[in-house]
Amino acid sequence: MVTLANGFAARGYAVDLVLASAVGSYLKDVAPAVRVVDLRAGRVIKALWPLIRYLRRERPLAMLSAMNHANVVAILARRLAAASTRLVVSERTTISVEVARARGLSARAVYALVPRLYPKADGIVAVSRDAARDLERFAKLPAGSVRAIYNPFDLERIERLAHEPVPHPWLQPGQVPVVLAIGRLTEEKNFTALLQAFAQLRARRDARLLILGEGELREELERLAHALGLGSDVLQMPGFVANPFAYLSRAALFVLSSRWEGLPGVLIEAMACGTPVVSTDCPSGSREILEDGRWGRLVPVGDVEALTRAMEETLTMPRDQLPDVRQRAQDFDQTQAIDTYLDAMGLLP
Known part of the structure; x- marks a missing residue:
């Protein structure tokens, strides 16, 4: 607005x-x-x-x-x-x-x-x-x-902010690939499934997870992370950040795990930053944005194994073989x- x-x-x-x-x-x-x-x-x-x-x-x-x-x-x-x-x-x-x-x-x-x-x-x-x-x-x-x-979406502003310095040490050059998620810590965003999928991903390859956002489910998610063995060396939830685009532009992968949306703007913002994306095929908007999976993998809502596979396959594929998601972001x-x-x-x- x-x-x-x-x-x-x-x-x-x-x-x-x-x-x-x-x-x-x-x-x-x-x-x-x-x-x-x-x-x-x-x-x-x-x-x-x-x-x-x-x-x-x-x-x-x-x-x-x-x-x-x-x-x-x-x-x-x-x-x-x-x-x-x-x-x-x-x-x-x-x-x-x-x-x-x-x-x-x-x-x-x-x-x-x-x-x-x-x-x-x-x-x-x-x-x-x-x-x-x-x-x-x-x-x-x-x-x-x-x-x-x-x-x-003000794509010129996003591009400008994406090039600002990022304070988080995980996003500096030469670090382990970072999976990034952004959103309020609520039922709608289903970070529970993301944590479960990331725990499976960690058993297969080295990666870290950052979740930006705040909400009423923080304590519940922290308890789940502890039960899954995800310590602060591989998972951090820094809360709300003023410039998420600097994080997005340096992440190896953005994941949207939502149960439902209207039009997930953060998915478009990730693409505007050139970040590869994986998304649930939730109602509504993800399939429209990704044009039936042309620009990023779509997985069923709540399917932890499918989400794990999509993350692993996207992280494994060379960046130059992935779709240039910036092209699709221009449409918004x-x-x-x-x-x-x-x-x-x-x-x-």
Whole structure:
């Protein structure tokens, strides 16, 4: 969303980045031309009345929201504000999978409102074709009514950051090959399967594993790593890092082990850094990105043995015999996505 806001501003539009709470690691990346509006609501679900007041005061020409709970709030706010703002809502993941795992009354209430409220938006977008069709089925929307627009990636910025120094000693020249994974330590990312597969890989060849990210499953994953005999000499989880691209560009392999996604952006970012990739064939997006395995190996979700084999075969193959994944990453450059989003919002590129 920061990339989109910056891109809209670069096209000459006055852009507000309206946040329930203006916190987070990406605020520093917001362009000076973008105005950050802090609703000071804490949680998105509490942002309804502050957003109504914003819409009545500012009367924006168009509004783009992202993630289902924010989308529900945006639709209700526009209606209660009686604003003529054109509203496009964007679904970021495979909603049927998320619904099946929803916990708590508020989460279930949001999903129950999706089929009733999404048709009231002027446009509905999802981040991949599979996610779009999934949303149509879940919300009982007409076939083809959800538009698939891939997320935008600032490839020039990624290239620049990829060449910055990396502090981790494992990624210096002459070291053992490093397998890299990035993502929040949650059920969705299924790092449990990755740890099990990496333990098998270690029995066959020398390698190290870095997992960048933080989350509620850290202690559980650390216990599993200990049970698998993966000490700090072969596995480290440094937490969130500000510049993952410097890590990606020096890793021997990037692995996405997710159970589900919407469009796994980190897979595209790894390819933009030229890093060979292995991914689960999860719903949704991986198969689309890798074009049925043309650019990297796809393995069944949760198949530890298949993941081990794919990692081993990719690490064994000479780098010059692997696909040049940078070519595919070019298809996700921000220019096309920004223009397509502007079109969906009824604005000229």
